[in-house]
């Protein structure tokens with residue numbers, strides 16, 4: 513304890529340190545009431561939240577003042593160096609420490625507890641006045657620093673706030689552009705699907721009327737050739753019959769293609785009859801056992817909606833026939849409050865829906881996309897539930 517405070521210590525760093533208003537003699541007197549302590553780098557002088565009655569004056573080295581020390585949210589409030597005082601509030605009240613103080617390096621501190629502090633003030637009026645002057649200067653300094661710091665933080669906050677506002681605005685713009693382009697895409701695909709339907713009707717009509725008629729005429733011509741040639745012995749009847757069969761085959765194919773393009777049953781008898789015919793053809797074509805439990809829903813929907821529904825189930829059935837390897841398929845249509853529930857379930861091999869969505873080639877496999885698009889056009893909810901090895905269930909709920 514042979515450390516002596518000199519005026520040099522008092523003048524160090526901060527002109528408003530605790531000794532700034534004290535004479536050399538007063539400092540020496542003050543020192544007699546204090547104890548000297550040494551802390552090493554990283555050592556804690558006191559913890560936030562602890563209760564103490566001691567104030568400290570830094571003689572040598574520096575300390576860090578931490579908030580929430582030892583927690584992930586810790587923040588360094590300040591660094592104090594020689595001549596500065598900390599923990600002084602503890603000599604005035606019994607409140608818990610408001611921060612943790614940690615030695616930055618080897619620090620020498622003078623500590624004075626509450627009783628000794630009161631004693632030095634009581635016994636030395638002039639020291640008391642000088643200390644009060646120094647302390648009020650220190651408090652003013654810290655308040656100024658705090659206010660300055662607060663202003664700087666406010667400025668920073670304002671800048672961050674503005675940046676955030678700009679980012680939010682940019683994001684909002686991008687979002688509305690995305691919604692806009694999604695909406696445009698939706699309108700475009702709905703137009704495309706409608707145009708496709710019109711084109712199918714035209715093709716179907718042309719195939720049925722023009723090509724169908726031409727083929728019927730061709731058959732008639734071939735027949736008349738037979739009649740004329742009956743007189744000629746060399747006429748090959750077998751080749752002739754073969755030719756007629758061949759033309760009949762072509763006529764049947766043209767009819768089928770025309771019917772697939774636009775089944776007249778849909779226009780003539782409506783969705784329910786067309787749907788039944790679709791399931792029967794499906795069962796025949798793929799030799800799959802079917803169970804049908806459907807009600808008549810034609811009165812509930814416009815012709816456009818019926819066409820969309822028909823196309824959806826045409827695609828669903830084609831998928832089952834092409835991919836599912838199913839043994840049995842169940843079809844059901846039920847009415848519930850203000851919606852119709854269509855369910856198609858197969859017991860085939862199932863598939864991973866996310867794999868089909870992540871396909872690299874967007875042109876291949878547009879069936880499911882078109883089904884979703886058509887469901888959107890109907891404001892319907894579509895749930896595709898597929899389990900590998902167990903089968904696929906498709907539920908379409910259409911409001912009416």
Ligand SMILES: Nc1ncnc2c1ncn2[C@@H]1O[C@H](COP(=O)(O)OP(=O)(O)OP(=O)(O)O)[C@@H](O)[C@H]1O
Pocket residue numbers: 831832834835836858860861862863868876877878879880881904
């Ligand atoms: N019922 C089903 N059972 C098993 N797999 C299915 C079934 N439905 C669809 N899939 C799988 O989902 C994939 C995507 O179907 P999607 O209808 O979109 O395309 P696609 O049938 O391959 O081609 P496209 O319909 O364009 O001719 C199919 O390739 C198939 O692997």
Ligand SMILES: [Mg+2]
Pocket residue numbers: 827830831877878879880
């Ligand atoms: Mg498909």
